[in-house]
Amino acid sequence: MDTPRLTRDDVAHVAGLARLHLTDEELDLFTGQLAVVLDHAADVALLDLADVPPTAHAMAVTNVLRPDTPGLTVDRAEVLAAAPSVEDHRFRVPRILGEAP
Amino acid sequence: MTDGWVMVIGLEVHCELKTTTKLFCGCPNMFGNEPNTNVCPVCLGLPGSLPVLNQKAVELAMAIGTALNCDIRPSTFHRKNYFYPDQAKDYQISQYDEPINVDGWLELPDGFRVGIERAHMEEDTGKTTHVGATGRIHGADYSLVDYNRSGVPLVEIVSDPDLRTSAQARAYVTELRSVLVATGASDGKMEEGSMRVDANVSVRRSADDPFGTRCEIKNLNSVRSVGRAIDYEAGRQIALIESGDRVMQQTRHWDEDAGRTVTLRSKEDAYDYRYFLEPDLVPLVPDADWKAAVADALGMMPAQRRARLADLLSDAGSVTDARTEQVATVVDLGLDDLVVEAIAGGIPTALALARTANEAATDPEAARQLDTGSYVALLSMEAAGTLSATQAKTVLAELLAAGGGDPSAIAREKGFEAMSDNSLSATVAQAIEGNPDEWARYCAGEDKLAQVFIGQVMKSTRGQANGKAVVTELQRLRG
Numbered sequence: 001m002d003t004p005r006l007t008r009d010d011v012a013h014v015a016g017l018a019r020l021h022l023t024d025e026e027l028d029l030f031t032g033q034l035a036v037v038l039d040h041a042a043d044v045a046l047l048d049l050a051d052v053p054p055t056a057h058a059m060a061v062t063n064v065l066r067p068d069t070p071g072l073t074v075d076r077a078e079v080l081a082a083a084p085s086v087e088d089h090r091f092r093v094p095r096i097l098g099e100a101p
Numbered sequence: 102m103t104d105g106w107v108m109v110i111g112l113e114v115h116c117e118l119k120t121t122t123k124l125f126c127g128c129p130n131m132f133g134n135e136p137n138t139n140v141c142p143v144c145l146g147l148p149g150s151l152p153v154l155n156q157k158a159v160e161l162a163m164a165i166g167t168a169l170n171c172d173i174r175p176s177t178f179h180r181k182n183y184f185y186p187d188q189a190k191d192y193q194i195s196q197y198d199e200p201i202n203v204d205g206w207l208e209l210p211d212g213f214r215v216g217i218e219r220a221h222m223e224e225d226t227g228k229t230t231h232v233g234a235t236g237r238i239h240g241a242d243y244s245l246v247d248y249n250r251s252g253v254p255l256v257e258i259v260s261d262p263d264l265r266t267s268a269q270a271r272a273y274v275t276e277l278r279s280v281l282v283a284t285g286a287s288d289g290k291m292e293e294g295s296m297r298v299d300a301n302v303s304v305r306r307s308a309d310d311p312f313g314t315r316c317e318i319k320n321l322n323s324v325r326s327v328g329r330a331i332d333y334e335a336g337r338q339i340a341l342i343e344s345g346d347r348v349m350q351q352t353r354h355w356d357e358d359a360g361r362t363v364t365l366r367s368k369e370d371a372y373d374y375r376y377f378l379e380p381d382l383v384p385l386v387p388d389a390d391w392k393a394a395v396a397d398a399l400g401m402m403p404a405q406r407r408a409r410l411a412d413l414l415s416d417a418g419s420v421t422d423a424r425t426e427q428v429a430t431v432v433d434l435g436l437d438d439l440v441v442e443a444i445a446g447g448i449p450t451a452l453a454l455a456r457t458a459n460e461a462a463t464d465p466e467a468a469r470q471l472d473t474g475s476y477v478a479l480l481s482m483e484a485a486g487t488l489s490a491t492q493a494k495t496v497l498a499e500l501l502a503a504g505g506g507d508p509s510a511i512a513r514e515k516g517f518e519a520m521s522d523n524s525l526s527a528t529v530a531q532a533i534e535g536n537p538d539e540w541a542r543y544c545a546g547e548d549k550l551a552q553v554f555i556g557q558v559m560k561s562t563r564g565q566a567n568g569k570a571v572v573t574e575l576q577r578l579r580g
Contacts (some may be wrong), residue, residue: 017373019184056177056199056378062386068120068157071127076137079145089136090230090245093186 003037004033107289109303109312109333110270113264114277115255116160117225117295124224124254125152125194132293136247144252146190151381152360158254159201162222163387163395165256166202168402169217170439175386176201176221186246193225197376201385207260207280209272213258216261227251254328256286262301262312266329273326274298278324279403279433291323298327302334304342305472313338314348318362320355328354334362361577403535406432410440410454416451424451427458434465439476446477448484456480460494464495464501472505477506486570492517513536517565525558525566532557544579551575 014021022027022030076089085092120130126143142150166173167260171235181196200221200355206214227248231241258277277298281287288295290371303315320335321327338348353362401409410428436457443453461468461476479500483493492512499511532554533540551572558566 007260012374015140017182017375056379056384059383061383062175064154064383065156066127066153067161068122068123068155069127070129071141073141074127074145076135078444079140081440087232087245091137091186093229093235093244093246095186095241095243096229096231 005042006035105306106335106339107306107308107310108265108267108331109262109315110331111265112260112264112270112273113276113301113316114258114260115225115299116165116258116281118158118254118256119288120155120157120161120254122552123154123252123256124155124158124222126150127253130253131249134249136249139249140235140251144248146188152379154169154196154382154385156256159224159387160395161254161383162220162256163282164284164394164399165220165258165281165286167392167396167399169205169258170204170281171205171217171389172221173202173392175384176200177338177384178382179221179376181374181376181381182228183374183480186227186244188251189227191246192225193226194379194382196221199384201387207273207277207379208402209269209276209499210407211272213269215263215273218259218261220256220258220280222257223252223257225250232541257362262284262303267328267335270300270331271328274324274327274549275433276403282435283400283402285400285407294322298329299360300327300334302331302338303348304335304338308453312399313342314350316348316350316362317352318355319352319365320357322357323356328359328559329357333360333442337362338520363431384536403432406437410437413441413444413450414454419451424454426564427454430458430462434462434468436461438467439468439471439473442473446481448477448480452480452484456483456493456497460497461501462535467504468500470504471500475500475505475508482508482512486567486573488512488517489567492565525570526574528558528561528566529571529578531561533578539574543575 008027008031010021011027011034015027015030080086080089080091083091116132118124118371122128123130123139123144126141128139128141128144131139143152160187161174176196177199178194180192181195181197182192184191202220204220205217205220228250229244230247232243232245233241240303260273264273278287278289278291282289283295287561290296298321300318300321301315302318303313305311305313316334318330320339321330328509334353341348349367352365352517354365355362387570407428410432411420411425414424414428430438431440431454440453441459441461444450449450457468461471476497479488479493479496482488482496484491488496492515494513495515496508496517500506500508501514535557536553539550539553542553555566556570559568559570
């Protein structure tokens with residue numbers, strides 16, 4: 001392959017979006033591994049799939065629904081006890097940079 | 102609008118759906134509860150929890166699509182990934198490239214049609230409160246999160262960029278609100294955040310020019326804010342261009358108190374959401390029967406209801422601009438059934454409309470609950486002259502406060518019974534006795550002297566008499 005499907009910079013960018021801090025060695029490792037995954041996708045793309053409809057899910061199932069009836073909620077004290085920081089019955093989180101997307 | 106410039110406006114309206122539970126879990130969908138009491142593993146994003154789609158939310162979304170003349174199509178759900186604590190999962194489940202409703206339109210009261218690009222389903226976020234010196238995000242020390250709202254079902258309605266003035270944008274939001282309430286999908290309470298508006302605004306020198314660079318304005322929580330923010334933003338953009346600068350594509354925040362928009366982020370900071378299909382949800386494919394059932398269950402939309410009243414007005418030959426406005430008012434407040442019932446009950450069209458648009462409308466909540474029989478009985482008394490307009494309004498206020506009742510009993514309690522025909526005759530007779538000369542001249546044809554007798558009767562009834570009824574009695578006695 002002349003042009004790589006995936007560069008080290010692509011991997012660094014995606015890792016950044018996912019807040020993953022990768023070392024140089026890890027970047028090399030994952031760039032190689034992810035390239036193999038993309039190569040496999042490229043193999044599939046070589047097949048003649050003109051007659052195969054696109055699928056949105058591994059199972060051919062649609063309209064899985066539940067009635068609009070209340071279920072169980074969890075106890076607030078129990079939930080908040082599991083949080084690292086709590087104030088005023090709410091989850092306390094570090095200062096957020098930037099507004100909500 | 103500054104001379105020679107044209108605005109281009111598109112609106113995105115988020116509407117919370119009036120379901121009992123959230124979109125993907127059974128937690129109550131309720132505004133105003135204690136923080137973090139309506140939460141479960143699904144809406145807290147705990148590992149191993151799985152979302153299951155709420156059927157009622159789907160049906161309300163389909164009802165919105167039907168009311169907005171959309172195609173209802175097979176759809177899928179995606180994960181929209183971002184790092185912000187208003188979603189505990191770090192992603193929001195939303196419809197992306199295959200939304201449930203596409204290609205519709207909404208007709209405004211003046212007949213202008215606004216295209217609807219899409220109306221898709223998604224989940225609402227939790228509520229963050231920024232704690233620190235300013236109370237605003239910049240300069241906050243930390244934030245507090247309440248996940249009660251996280252996972253509440255939303256439909257986001259995206260208009261085409263068809264709107265050209267802030268007045269038109271306000272008319273669109275007002276009409277859309279009425280439609281959403283009429284479908285039963287929304288309570289329409291903008292002040293509680295159950296309807297939230299973002300506006301995309303750009304300007305150009307002429308309608309023939311291509312679209313200018315647009316800015317998106319967030320945080321428009323009332324119809325008034327929509328109008329003010331759009332006018333401010335268009336003015337800002339025009340000033341920039343006229344001073345030789347250019348408009349940068351930005352997301353801006355509307356500051357209601359300061360009356361201006363401020364930068365939130367520029368296009369360069371645009372989020373990379375890495376949308377991908379939500380693997381835990383399967384496609385939603387409504388069949389023709391389901392769509393037909395939703396359409397059949399849909400009541401009349403505001404436009405149809407306005408037309409119904411306009412027809413009644415025109416049948417009665419009493420169309421005026423003021424009455425057309427009254428029609429808009431009663432339809433907007435959901436009081437048009439009251440008017441229709443009153444007219445069917447024999448009440449003159451203009452009276453039925455006026456009492457509903459002017460008096461009943463002062464407490465629309467109570468008026469919607471009002472027993473129609475009591476209302477028609479009251480208006481009959483006014484139409485027959487048994488009660489004066491002032492008295493009828495007083496009795497109506499009582500009926501609204503009590504949620505119904507017997508209007509003649511209330512009238513008696515208020516001492517309005519002096520207005521019965523017999524006692525009115527007696528009062529008129531007294532007035533005639535006291536003014537024999539005037540009576541002779543009135544009988545000789547000086548009609549304006551009726552005022553003398555009306556004045557006397559009003560004085561002795563302390564204003565409770567009906568002027569028209571007095572004239573009728575005078576004419577009867579004159580023969």
